[in-house]
Amino acid sequence: MREFMDNITNSFFQATGWNRDNSYSELNATTNDLLNFPLPHGLRLILSSLATPQFSTSYQLGAIGHVDGSIAYLYSSVPLHGVVAQSDRVPLVPLLESYRQLKDLGLGRSEQRFGVPGRTSGVPNNDTNKEYYRQGGHGPTLFYGSMFLPHSTLHARVIKRLTPSLQAQVSAVSSEDLRNGGTILGSAHYDRGIYNVEALASTDGGLLGVRGLYNFGGDASPGHIPPLEEAGNGERERIYGRFSVGGELYYGTLNKSAGMSLGARFATLPAYLGTPLTATVTINPLMGNISATYAVLAREKCSLATMMDFNVYSYESDWKIGMEIWSRRRPGRHLVEADPGDSIETVAAEGEEQTPKRRPRSFQAKMEWRLDYPEPTEAETGGESTAEEGEQLGVLKARLDQHGRIGLLWEGRIKSLLFSLGTGMDLRRLDQSFQSVGLNIQYSS
Numbered sequence: 001m002r003e004f005m006d007n008i009t010n011s012f013f014q015a016t017g018w019n020r021d022n023s024y025s026e027l028n029a030t031t032n033d034l035l036n037f038p039l040p041h042g043l044r045l046i047l048s049s050l051a052t053p054q055f056s057t058s059y060q061l062g063a064i065g066h067v068d069g070s071i072a073y074l075y076s077s078v079p080l081h082g083v084v085a086q087s088d089r090v091p092l093v094p095l096l097e098s099y100r101q102l103k104d105l106g107l108g109r110s111e112q113r114f115g116v117p118g119r120t121s122g123v124p125n126n127d128t129n130k131e132y133y134r135q136g137g138h139g140p141t142l143f144y145g146s147m148f149l150p151h152s153t154l155h156a157r158v159i160k161r162l163t164p165s166l167q168a169q170v171s172a173v174s175s176e177d178l179r180n181g182g183t184i185l186g187s188a189h190y191d192r193g194i195y196n197v198e199a200l201a202s203t204d205g206g207l208l209g210v211r212g213l214y215n216f217g218g219d220a221s222p223g224h225i226p227p228l229e230e231a232g233n234g235e236r237e238r239i240y241g242r243f244s245v246g247g248e249l250y251y252g253t254l255n256k257s258a259g260m261s262l263g264a265r266f267a268t269l270p271a272y273l274g275t276p277l278t279a280t281v282t283i284n285p286l287m288g289n290i291s292a293t294y295a296v297l298a299r300e301k302c303s304l305a306t307m308m309d310f311n312v313y314s315y316e317s318d319w320k321i322g323m324e325i326w327s328r329r330r331p332g333r334h335l336v337e338a339d340p341g342d343s344i345e346t347v348a349a350e351g352e353e354q355t356p357k358r359r360p361r362s363f364q365a366k367m368e369w370r371l372d373y374p375e376p377t378e379a380e381t382g383g384e385s386t387a388e389e390g391e392q393l394g395v396l397k398a399r400l401d402q403h404g405r406i407g408l409l410w411e412g413r414i415k416s417l418l419f420s421l422g423t424g425m426d427l428r429r430l431d432q433s434f435q436s437v438g439l440n441i442q443y444s445s
Contacts, residue, residue, distance in 0.1 A: 008056050245263070
């Protein structure tokens with residue numbers, strides 16, 4: 001489960017129109033969430049609050065043989081009015097879902113306003129970006145700070161939007177366990193939609209690095225037209241996605257070591273009418289590692305992922321598979337069965353008696369041998385536009401690797417509490433199969 005502060009940080013990116021998925025560092029984000037989700041250890045309580053639309057706090061208390069905890073504060077110069085902070089009302093699907101569909105780059109046909117027909121400008125057509133630069137050219141800023149107890153480790157982060165296409169970030173950690181008492185990492189992200197470039201520098205080993213990502217196909221193509229706007233059934237059914245290629249190069253000035261990697265990704269876009277999928281390949285030429293991943297949203301609220309690693313020098317290989325399945329409430333109110341073919345919905349006008357209104361079952365309902373689910377009212381969903389989110393009870397995540405290690409995680413909500421219950425097992429050690437058990441409980445207001 002994403003922590004409260006991570007959720008607020010993502011809300012800051014959404015409020016300022018920053019596409020965090022358009023980055024080489026996020027190339028394998030979907031498969032990492034499906035296969036490498038963290039398991040809770042021991043008991044941990046988390047209390048968080050969004051005191052104002054711009055200021056939030058979070059407190060953690062854990063017991064893993066010893067008592068530890070943390071205190072965190074976050075401030076955003078941009079009001080985050082769209083954030084649902086109450087843990088009893090926050091939508092579970094955006095909070096817990098691992099499969100992340102790529103957002104549209106927003107290029108579309110915005111090239112028309114530059115007077116160059118048939119060519120894209122490369123700058124996302126996002127009206128949100130313009131709003132923050134009309135007065136004085138000052139971009140939004142995010143400040144974050146936390147202290148971890150009992151060792152008094154300090155962590156600070158500042159994110160500053162300099163221009164609509166440029167964002168800078170500085171992170172610092174202070175701890176007596178680190179060399180020189182701490183480390184500082186600075187990075188600059190330049191996003192033009194079609195391509196993204198990142199430069200970073202760290203005091204740890206004098207690290208210098210650069211990353212880049214270039215997009216083509218799908219919404220990154222000049223004058224592209226989404227499938228929904230194309231004519232012909234054949235055009236509507238063809239696969240519609242975006243290709244991304246990139247790489248990174250880094251060098252440690254103190255230890256005189258270098259590294260690099262190359263990667264490619266294909267992911268379908270939300271406008272695609274078929275099954276959403278993501279496939280990636282990354283190569284580390286210096287170490288000889290090749291990694292391939294594949295993730296698919298197999299059906300509604302069921303995701304599958306697999307990863308294969310291979311080293312050309314040692315011929316060692318590794319694989320891992322994972323899945324997540326959502327549990328959905330099946331409300332039976334307002335529906336009574338009339339016959340095997342149809343269902344009856346009870347409707348009533350004001351001042352009249354309730355009368356049944358017959359409607360045919362959908363094709364999906366017939367395939368699953370069930371009645372259609374009734375659409376919840378706005379009062380039942382808390383004003384949310386998505387009807388499915390109010391029906392989700394929780395999600396089960398599972399993974400298995402070639403060494404027989406299994407990870408199970410159940411996340412959901414009970415009353416006003418969000419919880420994560422997980423365990424790690426080792427099938428090779430039948431006498432001590434359970435390696436860890438943990439429970440995280442979150443409450444936010």
